[in-house]
Amino acid sequence: MRIALTRQVSDSIGRCELTHLARTPIDVSRALAQHRLYEEALSDLGCEVRRLQELPDLPDAVFVEDAAIVLDEVAIITRPGASSRRAETSSVAKALSPLRPLRSIDAPGTLDGGDVLRLGRRIWVGITRRTSAEGIENLRRHVAPFGYEVTGVAVRGCLHLKSAATAIGSEALLVNPAWVDPAVFDGLEIVEIDPSEPFAANALLVGEAVIYPEAYPSTERRLRARRIDLRTVDASELAKAEGGVTCCSLIVEI
Numbered sequence: 001m002r003i004a005l006t007r008q009v010s011d012s013i014g015r016c017e018l019t020h021l022a023r024t025p026i027d028v029s030r031a032l033a034q035h036r037l038y039e040e041a042l043s044d045l046g047c048e049v050r051r052l053q054e055l056p057d058l059p060d061a062v063f064v065e066d067a068a069i070v071l072d073e074v075a076i077i078t079r080p081g082a083s084s085r086r087a088e089t090s091s092v093a094k095a096l097s098p099l100r101p102l103r104s105i106d107a108p109g110t111l112d113g114g115d116v117l118r119l120g121r122r123i124w125v126g127i128t129r130r131t132s133a134e135g136i137e138n139l140r141r142h143v144a145p146f147g148y149e150v151t152g153v154a155v156r157g158c159l160h161l162k163s164a165a166t167a168i169g170s171e172a173l174l175v176n177p178a179w180v181d182p183a184v185f186d187g188l189e190i191v192e193i194d195p196s197e198p199f200a201a202n203a204l205l206v207g208e209a210v211i212y213p214e215a216y217p218s219t220e221r222r223l224r225a226r227r228i229d230l231r232t233v234d235a236s237e238l239a240k241a242e243g244g245v246t247c248c249s250l251i252v253e254i
């Protein structure tokens, strides 16, 4: 069984953290509607969608991916790099505690789930403004006993590693080579985004299907040419908050 943890868009999302984008007005009701369709796409792919408690005063609380790393053996509750986001983690820990043994990233380390990319037993972690060397070391200590290899990766020009590279298959990645050097993903098949669509590398693999924003038609054609089972969604309002499709759920297999 596959559970997808999500959280409704906060009324205060207009005050979200922004790093690379200029602030533009977010239409909360459109964002809510788009988020519901995203949840529907998860349900269509067999996920039981479980909504966490609403946190209306925490603008970025919809981006639940940043609060935890869920592996088969354990879940690691993060310490987000933006202090405004640290209060998001306790409700995620509460939801995960019946599903996995929990560990945590501890001060002074910081780590955002958006920086953590896993394929099999290999984990790449973006070294970014949000994720520190201590945070990565902390993660390594928690997961090494289960046989995971953790590699810190330089990322430039974007918020998180998963803005630059995400899984589109068990051995395949969608990558923006301007933001991360594809050579770090040794041995994996690399599909590059269309360079005219820099934000196009964030795709959400669920089983063998991929949830993908409809905003990147040229890259979408590249994915369709590979016969990937794509489920496109309109994620334009959350994109104004620098969120993508991976950010809005935590997938837990039980």
Ligand code: CIR
Pocket (backbone or CB within 6 Å): 016, 017, 018, 019, 060, 063, 065, 066, 082, 085, 113, 114, 115, 159, 160, 162, 163, 241, 242, 243, 244, 246, 247
């Ligand atoms: C932030 O800056 O933290 C939010 N506005 C966006 C977080 C997006 N999360 C993700 O890419 N995993």
